[in-house]
Amino acid sequence: MILRQFLTLTQNASSERRAEAAGTLARSYLQGRLGPDAAWEAKTALLALLDDPAPAVRRALAEACAGSDQAPRPLIVALASDQPDIACLVLARSPVLMDADLVDCVAMGCEETRAAVAGRVELSKPVAAALAEVGGVPSLIALAANRSARIGVAALLRMVERHGEDAELRQALLARDDLAIEVRHTIVSLVAEQLSRLGQDAGWISSERGARVAREARDAAALALSDEAGEAGLGRLVAHLRVQEQLTAGLILRAILSLRLPFAEVALAELSGLSRARVAGIMLEPHGAGYAALHRRAGLPALLLPAIRAALGVWRDEADRRSGVSGPRLARSMIEAALTACETMPFAEARSLMALLARFEAEAARDEARILTHEQAEARARETAEDEPREAMLLAAPEPVEARIGIPAEAASALPVSQEIVVPTAEPRLPDTATAWPLAPRPEDRIGAAVVPAEATPDGVPESAEAVLAGLAEELMARFLAERGQVSDPAPALAPPPLPSPAPEIRPEPPRSARPRAIALAVAAGMIPEELVLSYRADRARQRLAA
Incomplete structure (x- = not known):
């Protein structure tokens, strides 16, 4: 009944109307709501639509049945062999198609259909191998870009062998994680x-x-x-x-001289038929008869034996000493030992080997220079990164008060918290010599100047250098007065005594209540020579030891 009604409705209809009816009938069949007889008639009607001359009708069938696993297999196989724009719809995602169907479509189809097959989810290895064997560059690029496709090593090598010159294909292959x-x-x-x-x-x-x-x-x-x-x-x-x-022997020699000893061990084991563990043990004794036998069994030329023995000898000695020499430095040492071993050989025989070793030495020297340059660049970058926050902090922070008033850093550290100096952050002006604290000691306050009796501050603390020295040890004071007498009296002993100098004029000073006691002590300490302070500390240390 369904088949008769469908044929009646579509007998004289346009291609667009027939395509719409074909899609509706296919979706009704795939939903599984039809009875057995109606489903059989619907399936027969769908198969009959394959002979419709309008491509739009077959396209509607392909669009409706491509993603369903309930689609009739004869219908899907027939659509897979249709023209490319229709076949690609079912080849790309139909679960009804088997590997044999896909391989046949790859062999008989065009690049467009092959690319559709290459993009299928969870593509199997046999289909990937068929694509690698007959596919062109577009389909192989699609296969390489399909991350879910399972591609064997042989298929990948065949792809490179056939179309490895294409840069886009190489890029797609190198982007795979499982390459x-x-x-x-x-x-x-x-x-x-x-x-x-x-x-x-x-x-x-x-x-x-x-x-x-x-x-x-x-x-x-x-x-x-x-x-x-x-x-x-x-x-x-x-x-x-x-x-x-x-x-080759040159590759094994390069592996040894570039410290790729695991590669050399596996290579010699592959060539000699011995186990890797045994080969590794023999390489630890390069000057013994065991390594000579291994060398011959692996088929390496006898010309390389002295060079390899010398290089392995240097490597073993450095490993025993554990001196920390590694990388390009150790490689260059091994190459130099190999070159030295070749000097005793006839030049005609060792000429090519020495040229090869010279190229290896140049490569090792360049690698060492690259590593050193990279390390220096990293160190400089770290120093720059560390200096930038410090410079920013120094630029943002105000100038220390002690630096502005001329107090030494050692003396400033002794200032009590209660006597912290607060300097207003106003625009800087030149200091007033009449009221501001002097930036340097006055002439009359320097050591060696005439002693002028100084007034005491309200706190009872003397503010001259002589008053500070009065509290020092008697031995240090005697030494200080002797040194000052030598400086003030440099004339010879036979010279007549100088005339007495007039008494110094005593000039009263204004009260210094505004000057803190700690600042006065710091300034006085700054006027004492450093060697005098050091000798005083040494005398005090000896006194404590004697006690």
Whole structure:
């Protein structure tokens, strides 16, 4: 009944009307509210709509059935083989399609449909492998950007092998968190070869030098990746290098001289067939017969044996001494030892090896300079960061009162809290010599000047230097008076005694009630020579020891 009514309604209708009716019928069937007979008739009507010449009708069916797991499988398979704009709707998200259907669509479809398959959620490894084998750059970029896709290492390597020259594809692959270390090394090697070819095509470098640059860049990348590979990743990396015929004697020598001893241990174990633990124990005794046997078993050239032995000897000695020498400094020491070991060999045989070691030494020196420069820059940045808050605090804080009135820092620290000096924060003016406290000792207050009897303050504290010295020890006072007599009487002993000088004029001073007692003591202490104070402290210390 449903099939007959549908055919009657759509027999003479327009394509837009038929498309609307097809979508309504498909949604009714997928909801599961029809009886068995009605569901069978609805399914038959949907399959009959596949022969509709209007693409809009088939598109309506694809839009209604693409995300449902209740859609008829024959309908979905047929729509997956339709024209690309219709097929992409079901290929991108239909749960009815199996891996075999997707692989067939990848093999027989176009780049648009392959890109739709590559963007599916939870894409399986077989489908990803099919895409890696036949897909073009757009579909491979979509596959690499699909974080939920499960892509095997072999498929990733095949993608790099086929279209690794595309920079967008390399960027999408390197952005994946699960990218295998073998694939990363392959990408780096490919980039090094591209740069080498670019230099050769431009005439900047020769073909021999370009090949050497690419090889050394590939080896350096392998060692850099080994630092973060871990135990399992390191073994996979060494196995990959051996399969690619890149596990060379020069790479092992570079690993030893750059302190990548774990890589060297795994590489020698891979080449010799021994366990890594046994290889590590043999490398601790490089001058013994065991390492010579390991060297031969790994297939390394005999020319490298003296250099590797000398380098491992330096490394073992530094490890035993634990002198703290590491990094580029230790690497340079090992390279220098290797160069010294090569000096006794015939020049014709050791020429290439010494040139290689010289390049390694230059690289180690540059690495040491980079590290030192980086450390100095960090230290300077820290000092700048520490000085900025201090400078800001000094600029924001007012000038200390003691500095403004000329009191020494030692004397200012002795000021009691009750006698704190408050200076108004007004615009600075020149001091009034008649009322302001003098910024420097007056001539009559200096040590060695004529003694003028001084008046006492209301507190009963004398304010002259002689009065302060009167409270010192008798021995120190005697020494002070003797030194002052020598200064005041520098004439020879046979000279006639000088005429008595007139008595000093006593000039009364105004009362100094405004000057605190502590400030007077601080100023008087500032006029006493430092060596006199130090000798007084020494005498007091001896007196305490004697007591």
